[in-house]
Amino acid sequence: MTKLFLILIFLSLFSCGSKKENTEESDAKRPVIAVVNYPLYYFATTIGGVMVMVDFPAIDGDPAYWKPNAKQVNDFQHADLILANGAGYEKWMEKVSLPASKIVNTSMGFKDQWIEVNEGLAHSHGAEGKHVHKGTAFTTWLDFNMAIQQAASVYKAISNLIPDHSEELDKNFEMLQKDLRDLDKKMKEVAKIAGDQYLIASHPVYQYLERGYGLKLNSVHWEPNELPTDDMWKNLEKTIADHRVGIMIWEGEPMDEIRTKLEKLNVLISVFHPCGNKPESGNFIDIMKANVERLAKTIDLPK
Amino acid sequence: MRQSFFLAYKYITFHKIRSMVLIFSIGIIVYLPNGLKKLINESEAQMVERAKSTPLIIGAKGSSTDLVINTLYFQQEKTENITMKILEEVNASGFGYAIPVLSMFSARGFPIVGTDPDYFNFRELSLVSGRWMSFVGECVIGSAVAGKLNIGVGDSLVSSPENFFDLAGVYPLKMNVVGVLDPADSPDDHAIFVDIKTNWVIMGLGHGHEDLTNNYDPTVVLQRDSNVVKAGAKLYIYNTINLENMDSFHFHGDMDSYPLSSLIFVPKDHKSATIFRGRFESGEFTQQIIVPADVVNNLLQSIFRIKQIFNTVFILVGFATILILALIVTLSIRLRKDEIYTMFTIGSSRLKVAEIIGFELFILIGCSVIFAGVLYLLTGFFVEDFIRNFII
Numbered sequence: 138m139t140k141l142f143l144i145l146i147f148l149s150l151f152s153c154g155s156k157k158e159n160t161e162e163s164d165a166k167r168p169v170i171a172v173v174n175y176p177l178y179y180f181a182t183t184i185g186g187v188m189v190m191v192d193f194p195a196i197d198g199d200p201a202y203w204k205p206n207a208k209q210v211n212d213f214q215h216a217d218l219i220l221a222n223g224a225g226y227e228k229w230m231e232k233v234s235l236p237a238s239k240i241v242n243t244s245m246g247f248k249d250q251w252i253e254v255n256e257g258l259a260h261s262h263g264a265e266g267k268h269v270h271k272g273t274a275f276t277t278w279l280d281f282n283m284a285i286q287q288a289a290s291v292y293k294a295i296s297n298l299i300p301d302h303s304e305e306l307d308k309n310f311e312m313l314q315k316d317l318r319d320l321d322k323k324m325k326e327v328a329k330i331a332g333d334q335y336l337i338a339s340h341p342v343y344q345y346l347e348r349g350y351g352l353k354l355n356s357v358h359w360e361p362n363e364l365p366t367d368d369m370w371k372n373l374e375k376t377i378a379d380h381r382v383g384i385m386i387w388e389g390e391p392m393d394e395i396r397t398k399l400e401k402l403n404v405l406i407s408v409f410h411p412c413g414n415k416p417e418s419g420n421f422i423d424i425m426k427a428n429v430e431r432l433a434k435t436i437d438l439p440k
Numbered sequence: 441m442r443q444s445f446f447l448a449y450k451y452i453t454f455h456k457i458r459s460m461v462l463i464f465s466i467g468i469i470v471y472l473p474n475g476l477k478k479l480i481n482e483s484e485a486q487m488v489e490r491a492k493s494t495p496l497i498i499g500a501k502g503s504s505t506d507l508v509i510n511t512l513y514f515q516q517e518k519t520e521n522i523t524m525k526i527l528e529e530v531n532a533s534g535f536g537y538a539i540p541v542l543s544m545f546s547a548r549g550f551p552i553v554g555t556d557p558d559y560f561n562f563r564e565l566s567l568v569s570g571r572w573m574s575f576v577g578e579c580v581i582g583s584a585v586a587g588k589l590n591i592g593v594g595d596s597l598v599s600s601p602e603n604f605f606d607l608a609g610v611y612p613l614k615m616n617v618v619g620v621l622d623p624a625d626s627p628d629d630h631a632i633f634v635d636i637k638t639n640w641v642i643m644g645l646g647h648g649h650e651d652l653t654n655n656y657d658p659t660v661v662l663q664r665d666s667n668v669v670k671a672g673a674k675l676y677i678y679n680t681i682n683l684e685n686m687d688s689f690h691f692h693g694d695m696d697s698y699p700l701s702s703l704i705f706v707p708k709d710h711k712s713a714t715i716f717r718g719r720f721e722s723g724e725f726t727q728q729i730i731v732p733a734d735v736v737n738n739l740l741q742s743i744f745r746i747k748q749i750f751n752t753v754f755i756l757v758g759f760a761t762i763l764i765l766a767l768i769v770t771l772s773i774r775l776r777k778d779e780i781y782t783m784f785t786i787g788s789s790r791l792k793v794a795e796i797i798g799f800e801l802f803i804l805i806g807c808s809v810i811f812a813g814v815l816y817l818l819t820g821f822f823v824e825d826f827i828r829n830f831i832i
Contacts, residue, residue: 207571207575210575211572214557214574231576231637231691232637233574233576233635234556234557234572234573234574234575234576234578234635235556236557237527237528237540237556238538238539238556238558239558
């Protein structure tokens with residue numbers, strides 16, 4: 138009996154070992170996809186499933202302003218596919234060495250719809266003459282229609298990478314597309330209810346949400362965890378008075394002092410998380426659904 | 441027999457200078473045709489191999505030879521540039537992938553080659569020390585560059601101005617050496633590799649300077665209002681890129697219009713290559729696409745027509761050598777008439793005398809062949825220089 142027991146233990150240990158080896162082997166075979174932000178991470182993992190390994194580095198803060206070190210650049214260099222958001226999102230890519238053939242700019246398909254923004258004053262030096270550093274608004278995925286196009290670009294790139302799994306990829310992409318379409322539909326309904334009323338955005342990151350759904354947004358440059366100066370409050374009060382604004386959209390929950398002061402000004406707060414980085418809980422669709430629902434509720438509230 | 445060999449050996453060592461002259465002259469005559477043949481054959485093989493390992497090259501219309509020489513050997517011929525947009529279009533075609541090459545500048549006599557990490561994988565290059573370039577402003581150097589300049593990881597190289605009378609045109613950039621390549625016996629050993637964007641910084645398309653919005657020095661900022669800040673020539677443009685000033689580096693204009701010398705195109709398979717080439721022939725792409733092996737073969741055919749002349753010369757030289765050798769032997773016997781007579785008188789047979797002279801010849805020719813063999817082996821080390829100085 139003891140012998141049989143020992144044999145069983147040995148066999149179970151052996152099978153565990155071989156299972157681990159198999160997993161390592163299959164990991165080595167799976168193509169590595171490096172992504173620059175969480176929306177693309179979500180799209181790639183949803184479409185690629187277990188057939189791919191998606192590498193999204195742990196970034197503290199907004200991935201748009203990430204500064205990778207040499208080791209992290211090396212990881213991107215060795216990926217089989219690099220998914221970029223485009224529209225000037227990943228400025229760090231201008232300063233690192235990456236293989237052009239592996240980079241897929243997921244917003245290239247709607248380049249003509251990128252929103253141009255000025256980055257600082259016009260200046261001149263040398264023989265070059267006066268110039269302004271122009272940039273583009275980059276939170277493209279907040280227009281869910283554009284998010285669908287980005288997801289389609291991710292789907293195409295992964296399909297080229299693993300053409301033998303087309304059936305599974307098709308199925309995954311259709312599900313993702315459906316989720317994004319639902320979000321788009323819901324957001325359109327919210328925008329319809331919002332009608333002509335003005336909203337204030339705490340940060341200039343909602344350009345595509347504004348244009349995509351015909352919202353009337355005024356952006357300021359406030360941080361949820363930084364107390365605004367008196368001048369900033371004065372300017373806000375003026376905007377509120379000029380446009381009879383009753384809602385302010387925030388990237389994150391603002392400090393209590395800000396919340397109290399805004400309540401005094403009869404301005405309701407609605408957090409609309411752009412979700413550029415990995416959320417603490419939930420996934421992209423959950424976060425966006427919650428964003429849209431919160432906005433819908435706030436708009437519905439009597440002001 | 442041993443005695444004859446001993447006498448022959450003693451005779452040769454007694455007449456040291458004469459023997460040395462004979463050994464060197466016969467050795468060189470034996471070496472020349474063989475050495476040159478080796479040089480030509482190995483150069484041909486090396487050039488064909490590099491060309492064959494490069495499936496297709498895309499570049500602006502013009503001299504295909506210049507384009508190939510620039511892309512494969514970084515010879516910086518004056519070829520028309522193509523734009524970055526073509527790289528995107530070619531990569532989007534789905535027939536394979538393209539590797540950008542921009543070779544316009546040099547540092548301390550070695551070409552600076554702008555490319556991306558695909559190049560190193562494509563050429564199967566490996567590092568002997570350091571790491572691959574990660575950031576703009578970094579470079580990886582070939583083994584010959586490291587050896588000849590005696591530099592390595594942690595050192596730096598400054599790009600040379602394109603032209604000394606145009607000091608304001610191209611800013612010299614101090615590049616940090618982050619890696620040294622393993623010897624590859626190819627032009628890659630003689631190159632300084634940087635990211636394509638580093639090359640654009642050298643060209644002046646991108647630069648870094650202090651923040652103008654926070655600079656209130658009137659000698660730097662000449663004009664300031666709510667819309668415009670105008671800086672003078674005193675504005676400091678960074679000549680090196682490091683972690684401290686990297687954020688200030690930026691590029692001007694549309695990067696799609698930025699220049700490239702050429703693209704190395706690696707098709708998925710033969711069928712993709714054929715279809716893709718067809719797109720260039722049909723005019724869908726306005727650039728030219730060339731098979732480097734064809735161009736190099738044509739180039740070698742014209743260059744190595746001279747090989748036939750060499751062959752004829754070598755036959756004549758060989759014939760002359762045999763005649764000279766026969767003359768030397770005859771004259772030597774005549775000179776040694778008294779000595780041979782003495783040998784007869786002390787009882788040596790005719791055969792013995794012939795044996796001694798035969799051994800002398802054997803030792804002389806043997807040493808000449810060894811000398812020629814050493815020269816022949818050394819020739820292998822000069823193939824790269826021969827290609828660089830006499831072929832391309």
